[in-house]
Structure formats: C-alpha cells, structure tokens
Amino acid sequence: MISNHLPVLQVVLPLLAAPLCVLLKRSSLLWAFTLLVSILSAVIAWSLLQQTDAGIISYAIGGWAAPWGIEYRVDKLNAYVLLIVTGIGSLVMLGGRKSIEQEIDSKNLSLFYTAYLLCFAGLLGITITGDAFNVFVFLEISSLSSYALISLGRDRRALTAAYQYLVMGTIGATFILIGIGMMYMITGTLNMHDLAQRLPEAGSSRTMLTAFAFMFVGVSLKLALFPLHLWLPNAYAYAPSIVSAFLAGTATKVAVYVLLRFIFTIFGIEYAFTELPLSAILMLLAIAAILLATMSAIYESNMKRLFAYSSVAQLGYMVLGISFLSVTGLTSSLLHLFNHALMKAALFMALACVMYQQGGVMMDNLKGLGRRMPWTFAAIVIGGLSLVGVPLTVGFISKWYLLLAAIEAGQFVLVAVVLAGSLLALIYVWKLVEQGYFHSGNESITRQEAPLSMLIPTWLLVLANIYFGIDTSLTISVAQTTAEQLLGVTQ
C-alpha cells in the first residue's frame, strides 16, 4: 500500500517536516528529528532505486492523470540522483550537530533546520518531478532556502555572498522559466514525457532555439558551469560549514541532472547535438573550467574557497563526459556525479571539524594539523588524493572512464587536458599536505582532535571514497544502464 506512494512521500516528507521544526526548541530534538527525516528519505530513495529495476515508475499527483496532472516519473537516472542527495544529506546531518550548535545562534536554530529541510525537499522535488513547470517551483524552493542558509555564516561576507547568489540564481531560474514558457508555446504541454514526444514533431524553429538557449544558460548558472560559476566560491566559502558540505555534495549534482534531463530526454540528442553544436560548446567550457578553476584553486589561501574552485573544475569533468555523447563518456559523468558528491562531502565535513576546533580554515590554521588533528587531517589528505584521482579512490574510477571515453573518441588533446587537470590538482593537495605535516607551527603541540560525533561521519564518507574506489559494481552498473537509457542504446 505505502510502497505505491513512495514517489510523493519522497518530497512530501521533508516538505511537511520543515515547518514542524519551528515547534521544536531543544537543539538535540531538532537535530534528531532532521536526521530521522533525512534517513527516512534515504530509505525511500533506496527502495525507489530497487523498484526502477522493474521499469519506470509513474505517479499521478492527486490522481490526475498525466499529461494534465502533475506526474512524478522515476527512472534509473533520477532514482540514482535521489539516492545521492538523500545519502549525502543523511551523513552530513549525522555529523552536523556540534558544528551547527557552534556556528548558528541558538535563537535561529529551529529556523536553520526548517530552511535546511526545505532546501532538501526542493532538491528532491527537482529530481523526481516529471513536470517542467514543477522543476522551476522546486528550484526556487531549494534556492530561496539555500540563500537563507548561506547568509547564516558567521563572517559578514556570507551576507554579500548570499546576495550575489540570490541575484545570479534568480536570473538563472527566470531564464529557465522563459525556456519552459516557450516550450509550452510550441507544444501546449508541460509534462516532460509529453514534451519529449511533441518537441521533435514540431520541428526546429526559432522559438525552439530560443527556448533551448534560455534553458541551457539558466541551468548552467545553477550548475556553476564556467564562466557562470562566479557565485559559487564565495557562497561555499562563507556559508556555515555544514551548509557548505551539504550544498557541495548535492546542489550542483541536481543541476547536472536537470541539464541531462532537458538535453537528452526533452530536446533529444538529435536536436541538441546534430542541429546545434552543443558538443563543441560543452567541450570548450569544460576544458576552460578544468584548467582555469584548478589554477585559481592553487592560489587560494582559504581552504573552503580552494575546494569550491576545485568543485567548479570537477563539474567541468562531468560536462566533458557529457560532451563526448558516448556511453563511456556519459557513464564517466554519472560516476563522477556520485564520486564527486562523496569526495566533496567528506572534504567539507573534515573542514567543518577544522573550523570547529581551530575557528578558521585558512592555510595558517593548517600548520601542524597533521599532529594536532591527525584523523581529521588524514581525512583531508585522502579526500584530496581522491580529487586528484589516485588509484584505490573513487576519483580514479571516474577519471579512468573519462580517459577511456576521450581515447574512444580519438581526442588525445582532451586526454592531455584531463591529465594536466589532475597534475594541477596534485599541486594544491600537496600544498595542504606540506602545511599539515611539515610546518610544525609553534612547538608546543597539543592534540585537539574533533569530537567523535563529527569524526565518525567524516570517516564514513572517507571510507565510502575508498570502498567505491575498489568495489565499483554498484556505481558502474547503475551509471552504465542509465547512460544507455539516456542515449537510447538497447542492450
């Protein structure tokens, strides 16, 4: 009985839980409640992924049949993204309590958890819905709450970062709204499945081109695709540590999903890649993102900003994988979607530990950290190595597939770009290692390890980085079937 309603519960559960947070006052209660909701959502996402083995799940909201009513449509691709979002959300929340208590005013705590759950519900809604206008609504739910979350950072620059993100995010969302409107003008439908059938029938027209352009730029803004990434470094750097960990692991991943959905399912490969030179556009932007953002990361002295720039570069790898338009390329993008979420959540959680104990995440705070906080620092080093793509970590698996895709396509320049990106990443990871292990700072070093409640979730994420780097059966099989579904390749 209840298993029939899982698609709607996925969104409704956190959405209804959010305002209930206002009623709770005690910090421990709020935390336990939010954690419970996150874990339940993860369980729902997991069982949805199992159900999609049997085929696509279609859920009509309120019993109104699609194309008229709003349809939630779950296939392998969004079940996979749902699992990433809920899994990361649960692990981050598991370790978040102490850090949140320290960084957020106690009078704002219940509102903080409300905004967090709203953002969570919004991200899940974008992913699960099969209605184009619904995407816009959930996008705004998640965006508005993330502006509020970012502005709660203790540094006053968090306010300007949130404001800048608000302006750019609203422009992006409005572009998406214009794109959806034009698609509706052409076809008279908002249902994605319906759009996918009617748009190719309508043939290419100037309206369609305009709709595509608005959608693409709007989603790219949300995705922080180079050169539209300017909001991201500051937003991640000055947000509360837990918010950075959550957003870095989920928000941009959902934007990548929206891009995939609109390009592959709705507009179709034929239109996007044959009639429009999308492949070349994506490739150029991805190369620029990989090289330039990694270089910006090298010169950064605020570690949260450093990893934010590295996020922009890693998104470049995902987009590069899409641009090959091959099963291997898309598999590498989807793998990296999962793997990068694991890496960045682990790294930002470790930085939350550093912030908790040292009160800052500048390079100077790192001096001698290898001895003061050995476990936290080891987590940062392993996460960093995963970013570089060292074997036995998840980063290696996605880079490996990306290289295979580049070789398959005969693009040896791109092989060089990916390798150069990894080498450049090694420079900034080495900078961290040097500070942590070889600069002792002051002589009297006392151990100040982060509390276990934060350390254990961080290490769970780090171990996941290693586990999925060795046992790749789950991730690769899901990524591969999804890639084949998207490209319409029959097995």
Add this chain to the structure above:
Amino acid sequence: MSSFFDLYNYWIFIFLMMTGFYIVIAQGNLVKKIIGLNIFQTSVFLLYISMGKVSGGTAPILIEADVSYSNPLPHVLILTAIVVGVATTAVAMALIVRIQKAYGTIEEQEIHEQDASL
C-alpha cells in the same frame, strides 16, 4: 510591419526584460539591483499572459459549450511565479537590511572596498 504591431506585447516583454537585466548589471545600489530584478521577473509574467490569450476569447468562467475562451493554464502558472517573485524580493530585502547593519552601506563599491581592506 503589421506583424510587428500584432506582436507588440512580446516587444514590450523583450524591452522590459532587457531594462531589468541592464539595471541589475549597471546599478551599484543593492536595492536598485533588486528593483531591476523585479522588472526582469515581471516581464516574464507578461510573456506567459500573452501566450495564453486567444483573440476574441473570453474569460473561462461558467461558459457555454461553443464559446472560445483564453487558455487559463499560463495565467495560473504565472500566479505561482508571482508568489516566487514576492518571496525572492522579501529574502533579498532581508539580506540587504543585514548587509546595511554589518557594513553600514548598501553600495556595492563601498562593500567591496571594506572587504578588500581586511
């Protein structure tokens, strides 16, 4: 030329959109930027309302069977977008109030100078 005037509401949409966009980029005052953003969002409302209009159509309220009426769906969609616009403005204004308290100014240039001098 006649088609130019036939589609005049779309020209207004484009004009308002570009005006709003220009204000967001060119203005240094945070409140004025938000006003620009509002004009930008409002222009999209006009796009949606225009596309739902059927010439000669009436409002779809308690109509006879064979009367032509305007498409209500885009109008309903835009109600949602209006709510989103109001919420965005409210969040932006709240942020501006806090920026004013933290920096003592709402001019972008002065905020950058204060951050750079840290």
